[in-house]
Amino acid sequence: MSVETATKPMAADLTIPVDTRAASLRAIYIIWYRDILRYWRDRWRLVASLAQPLLFLIVFGSGLSSSLGSGTLFGARGGLSYIQFMYPGIIGMSILFTAIFGAMSIVWDREFGFLKEVLVAPIDRWAVAVGKALGGTTQAMIQGLILLVLAPFVGVKLSVLTVLAIIPLAAVLAFGLASFGVMLASMMKSLQGFQVVMNFLMMPMFFLSGALFPLTGLPGWMTVLTRLDPASYGIDPLRRVVLSDSGLSSAVVDRLGLTINGHVLPIPLEVGVMLAFGVVLLGIAVVMFQRRD
Amino acid sequence: MAEAVIEAKGLVKKYGELEAVRGIDLQVAPGEIFGFLGPNGAGKSTTISMLCTLLSPTAGTARVAGIDVVHDPARVRQKIGLVFQDPSLDDQLTGRENLEFHAFIYSVPAEVRRARIDQMLELLQLTDRASSQVRTYSGGMKRRLEIARGMLHEPQILFLDEPTLGLDPQTRRNIWTHLNDLRSRTGITIFMTTHYMDEAEYCDRIAIIDRGQIVALGTPDQLKAMVGGDVVTMTSTQLDAAAEEIEKSFRVTPTRVDGTLRMEVPDGKKFVPRLVRELTVPVDTISLRRPSLDDVFLKLTGRAIRDEEAGDRDRMRQMASRWMGRRR
Numbered sequence: 001m002s003v004e005t006a007t008k009p010m011a012a013d014l015t016i017p018v019d020t021r022a023a024s025l026r027a028i029y030i031i032w033y034r035d036i037l038r039y040w041r042d043r044w045r046l047v048a049s050l051a052q053p054l055l056f057l058i059v060f061g062s063g064l065s066s067s068l069g070s071g072t073l074f075g076a077r078g079g080l081s082y083i084q085f086m087y088p089g090i091i092g093m094s095i096l097f098t099a100i101f102g103a104m105s106i107v108w109d110r111e112f113g114f115l116k117e118v119l120v121a122p123i124d125r126w127a128v129a130v131g132k133a134l135g136g137t138t139q140a141m142i143q144g145l146i147l148l149v150l151a152p153f154v155g156v157k158l159s160v161l162t163v164l165a166i167i168p169l170a171a172v173l174a175f176g177l178a179s180f181g182v183m184l185a186s187m188m189k190s191l192q193g194f195q196v197v198m199n200f201l202m203m204p205m206f207f208l209s210g211a212l213f214p215l216t217g218l219p220g221w222m223t224v225l226t227r228l229d230p231a232s233y234g235i236d237p238l239r240r241v242v243l244s245d246s247g248l249s250s251a252v253v254d255r256l257g258l259t260i261n262g263h264v265l266p267i268p269l270e271v272g273v274m275l276a277f278g279v280v281l282l283g284i285a286v287v288m289f290q291r292r293d
Numbered sequence: 294m295a296e297a298v299i300e301a302k303g304l305v306k307k308y309g310e311l312e313a314v315r316g317i318d319l320q321v322a323p324g325e326i327f328g329f330l331g332p333n334g335a336g337k338s339t340t341i342s343m344l345c346t347l348l349s350p351t352a353g354t355a356r357v358a359g360i361d362v363v364h365d366p367a368r369v370r371q372k373i374g375l376v377f378q379d380p381s382l383d384d385q386l387t388g389r390e391n392l393e394f395h396a397f398i399y400s401v402p403a404e405v406r407r408a409r410i411d412q413m414l415e416l417l418q419l420t421d422r423a424s425s426q427v428r429t430y431s432g433g434m435k436r437r438l439e440i441a442r443g444m445l446h447e448p449q450i451l452f453l454d455e456p457t458l459g460l461d462p463q464t465r466r467n468i469w470t471h472l473n474d475l476r477s478r479t480g481i482t483i484f485m486t487t488h489y490m491d492e493a494e495y496c497d498r499i500a501i502i503d504r505g506q507i508v509a510l511g512t513p514d515q516l517k518a519m520v521g522g523d524v525v526t527m528t529s530t531q532l533d534a535a536a537e538e539i540e541k542s543f544r545v546t547p548t549r550v551d552g553t554l555r556m557e558v559p560d561g562k563k564f565v566p567r568l569v570r571e572l573t574v575p576v577d578t579i580s581l582r583r584p585s586l587d588d589v590f591l592k593l594t595g596r597a598i599r600d601e602e603a604g605d606r607d608r609m610r611q612m613a614s615r616w617m618g619r620r621r
Contacts, residue, residue: 023400030397038385113381117442120347121398122370 024127031118031131032138035102039139046143049098053090053147057154061086080248085256087154088242089211092173092235095144096206099174103136103181104197107188126286129182133282136178137171144170157245165241172271173234176278180230183281186288209235214256232258233265233273240267298323298450298482299344303353306339313339315505316353321484321498323449326476328496329486330586332596336505337486338378341454344484345375358449371399374443376453380435384428388419388438391427392445399446413441416478417471433464437471444475451475453485457492469495490586501590508593513586520584520592523561525568526553527579535574542571550591557584557592 039046061083068074074082109115118128145167151158158166184197208222209231218226226232236258243253257264299321306314314336321327329337342348344355346366355362358372382391392410395401401409414420417437427435436456443451456472457465469492476483485496493499494513501509501516509516529535536547536554543564547554558564561581569576590596 026400027398030394034383034386034390034394037390038383041385109383112384113377113379114383116377116379117381117395118398120345120370120375121395122367122400123398 020124023122024124027121027123027127028131028134031128032134035105035132035135036138038105039102039142049094049143050146052097053094054150056090056093057083057087057150061154080243080246080252080256081155083154084156084243084246085214085239086212087151087156088239089209089235091144091147091170091242092209092231092238093206093211094147095140095170095174095234096177096209096211096231097202098143099136099140099177100181100184100202101136102139103132103178104185104188104194105136106132106182106185107191107194110189111191125289129186129282129285129289132185133175133178133182133278133285136181137174140174140178141167141170144174151242155246156242158242159245162241162245166238169234169237169241169267169271172274172278173231173238176230176234176274176281179278179282179285183285183288186285205229205231208232210239210258211235215258216255227258227260230274230277233270233277236265237267237270296323297321297356298359299327299355299357299484301340301344301353301355304340304343304350304355305352306336306343306348307351313505314343314350317502317505317507319500319507319510321450321482323482324476324480325498326472326483326496327485328493328499329484329502330488330490330493330499330590331486331502332488335502337488337502338454340502341452341484341486345373345452346370371446372449374446374448374451376436376439376443376451376456378454378458380439382427382435382438382442384430385426387424387426388414388430389423391438392442395442395445401446409445409447413444416444416475417441431464432460433467436460436464436468440468440471440475444479444481448481450482450484453483455486455488457487457489465489465492490590493586499586501586501593503590503594509589516586516589517584520588521557522559522584523557523564523581524555524584524588525558525561525565525579525581526550526555527568528553528577529574530577531574535572535576538572538574539568543568548591555591557588 065074065082068082074080074085106115109118119125148158148163148166184201188194188197204225208226208229210226211231215223215226215232215236240253240257244250254264258270259265297320299319301317301319304314304317305312317336317340319327329340331337339348343350344357344362346357346362346369349363357369360369360372362369383394386394389410392413393406396406396410411420414423417440419434419437419441422430422434427438430438440451440453440456443453453472457468460468472483472485473495475481487493496513498510498512499516500507509519527535532549532552532554536549539545539547539554539556545556545558545564547556549555565579565581569579
């Protein structure tokens with residue numbers, strides 16, 4: 001009992017003023033901070049995760065470029081090489097995988113017991129979901145933005161303004177997918193389901209997202225699937241902005257862009273779709289987290 | 294007894310047909326070290342989980358730190374520290390970082406955060422390893438860090454579920470030294486479960502639990518006094534004949550335990566010479582000792598708690614919970 005209790009006997013430790021909103025914000029911060037700390041500490045993972053995009057750009061990109069003739073979108077006349085085209089897609093790929101994996105580390109936390117420490121704490125569960133989503137978002141953004149240093153090597157010019165425009169777009173894509181990851185994790189009991197998620201959700205999402213090929217002139221069924229893939233709405237604006245400085249006519253860029261019924265989607269609309277996707281999925285994750293014991 | 298900090302009345306937990314806990318009543322006073330002793334599957338973990346608000350009771354009530362565990366679990370959690378049976382540290386973070394994380398999610402005020410982390414590290418002798426990643430810690434250090442973490446938000450009660458499980462005897466003793474030290478310095482109440490009989494001796498009071506019910510409750514000495522006097526154990530090549538004769542001429546009923554005859558007598562020092570002198574059946578070995586809690590458990594339940602056996606079952610249980618427990 002402190003001295004205060006003598007002066008205010010009624011307040012005797014029955015009501016500690018617990019500001020739940022402040023507590024939740026603190027929890028979000030530390031959950032986010034832990035993820036960044038672990039990401040930063042694991043330098044090898046950082047290096048290893050750059051290997052895959054490089055492999056895609058150098059081997060896959062060069063290989064495919066040489067077999068794409070001048071009759072295609074990537075002919076000499078258009079002025080756009082395949083590597084230039086896929087470069088923003090590979091940034092998107094990095095963001096996609098890092099965001100989902102980052103957020104899904106909840107499943108690892110559950111496996112190794114740490115999640116228990118978090119879930120029994122006197123904090124609201126929604127803060128856990130939000131903290132994890134933000135952690136995944138940040139990791140994915142760093143991972144995606146690191147790849148911008150490769151721009152000169154693939155013949156893409158970036159101005160400061162372009163980079164400034166890329167950051168929020170990368171953030172939106174990362175947030176949408178990290179929320180997706182948190183939602184998946186909230187439904188997974190163990191690491192067993194992980195392969196299934198990888199093969200049946202993440203890989204199709206990546207292939208259908210327009211990261212590797214333009215989403216125009218596809219068979220009907222595939223056109224539908226690519227438009228249902230949320231990642232498409234995050235990668236398309238990224239591509240348009242990245243390529244805007246490279247001396248390509250806007251007609252060429254638009255021809256490669258995401259369309260619905262032949263209409264090119266404006267970037268703000270695409271951003272809106274991605275954000276809405278993220279918010280809805282995070283909402284589902286919060287509900288799932290609150291429900292489970 | 295001073296006002297109880299833990300008070301349970303008729304706690305029951307059922308899993309479908311299975312009644313894991315069948316009506317537990319207990320009171321724990323402030324500053325007590327209270328031990329919950331029993332074999333695996335007796336309902337220890339289920340009971341502690343209900344008191345910690347991790348499980349909701351099927352019936353009955355419990356108040357912890359004066360707060361109802363069913364009505365206000367969040368406030369109970371702010372007032373208690375938890376050390377789980379299974380590890381729950383982030384082993385990629387350092388010891389200090391694990392404590393910082395805890396301080397944040399338990400709303401430890403920023404002004405005292407650093408000082409309190411230092412104090413807890415000091416108290417559990419982890420200061421010099423505080424900046425190492427937890428994956429480099431030994432089993433005992435990890436446990437100590439978990440205890441430090443559980444104490445960080447200044448709880449009134451520290452709950453520990455099998456805190457020494459899987460540790461070697463020396464480390465177990467060391468953990469106990471720390472717990473005692475912690476109690477004498479902070480006056481915290483400690484509630485813990487164990488299936489190690491020798492550990493229960495460190496407790497102020499013990500509840501022996503078997504098949505979901507408390508079968509005895511008291512100080513270690515009180516419990517041992519339930520066994521009448523001393524315990525005499527003898528072996529013989531003719532165990533049956535010896536048992537029969539002892540029952541007839543000494544008015545003591547021996548029980549057979551692992552190929553020995555075990556009997557409880559009021560005054561062992563006088564009984565042993567008389568037994569050796571008067572028994573016609575040859576005696577191979579004979580021993581006399583003060584009763585232990587093992588003897589108490591044996592007397593109350595007719596079974597012995599054996600650590601080795603428990604160890605096996607523990608491993609099985611842990612495996613089972615890895616695959617099935619999360620489905621609950």
